[in-house]
Amino acid sequence: MEKNDLDQVVSVLANSRNTIVVTGAGISTEAGIPDFRGPDGIYRKLGENQVMNIININAFNRNPEEFYAFYRQHFVFPPAVPGKAHQVLADMEKKGRVKGIVTQNIDSLHEKAGSRKVIAIHGTADRYICRNRGCQVVYGDEYVKSYEDIVPRCKKCGSVLKPDVVLFGENIKNYVEARDMILGAQVLIVIGSSLTVYPLAGFVKEFSTFYQDLIIINKGRTQLDHAALLKIDGGHTGDTLEEINRQMDLRGK
Numbered sequence: 001m002e003k004n005d006l007d008q009v010v011s012v013l014a015n016s017r018n019t020i021v022v023t024g025a026g027i028s029t030e031a032g033i034p035d036f037r038g039p040d041g042i043y044r045k046l047g048e049n050q051v052m053n054i055i056n057i058n059a060f061n062r063n064p065e066e067f068y069a070f071y072r073q074h075f076v077f078p079p080a081v082p083g084k085a086h087q088v089l090a091d092m093e094k095k096g097r098v099k100g101i102v103t104q105n106i107d108s109l110h111e112k113a114g115s116r117k118v119i120a121i122h123g124t125a126d127r128y129i130c131r132n133r134g135c136q137v138v139y140g141d142e143y144v145k146s147y148e149d150i151v152p153r154c155k156k157c158g159s160v161l162k163p164d165v166v167l168f169g170e171n172i173k174n175y176v177e178a179r180d181m182i183l184g185a186q187v188l189i190v191i192g193s194s195l196t197v198y199p200l201a202g203f204v205k206e207f208s209t210f211y212q213d214l215i216i217i218n219k220g221r222t223q224l225d226h227a228a229l230l231k232i233d234g235g236h237t238g239d240t241l242e243e244i245n246r247q248m249d250l251r252g253k
């Protein structure tokens, strides 16, 4: 990152009373989580249509065996640990520099790093919820990984468990809270998202229409580069954030 850019980010953040962060897959690829939409992601390998046809609420309801055969193969990961970028963001929240995070990621790495105010609009992959409305017991992924059948069932009532992630055909979680948090920001930092997935990209667009201080840290183009006060492209996101945080430490902000 160039020194001028660094100075500008630090002074913008130092003057902000409410900095909100939006994160996408790019922050987690540095922690070893595959990017579904990246060059090696399953969307490219299998085609978006096939993925959408299976990772879909109707397909789940109609044929949970087929759903889980696919889901277990492509969406259930070994435990991952937060990367440097996640850790720095948690530290920035502790120091009052970041007030909240809205994430598209389902890996829980922000929470694992210690961030407290996190809105995961696409849900959480290591949680499963009983489909029986009257039961709704929540299970961790260990239960599902070690379950003897391909379709995991509730041990209390025997109903099928559903991953606590937003499938195609379902609404995002916490729509209102996420939008409010983003539009209420004084400064918005987008990290590791090309801003193509709606409705989140729409919230950021709305923010950038009325406010000015949008900062984008992403490898490659995003849909809102033209609206950003500053775009930081390339480099390691964790290192970039660490440098910003260190400069703020030095300035006592």
Ligand SMILES: [Zn+2]
Binding pocket: 130, 131, 132, 135, 136, 137, 154, 155, 156, 157, 158, 159
């Ligand atoms: Zn149950």
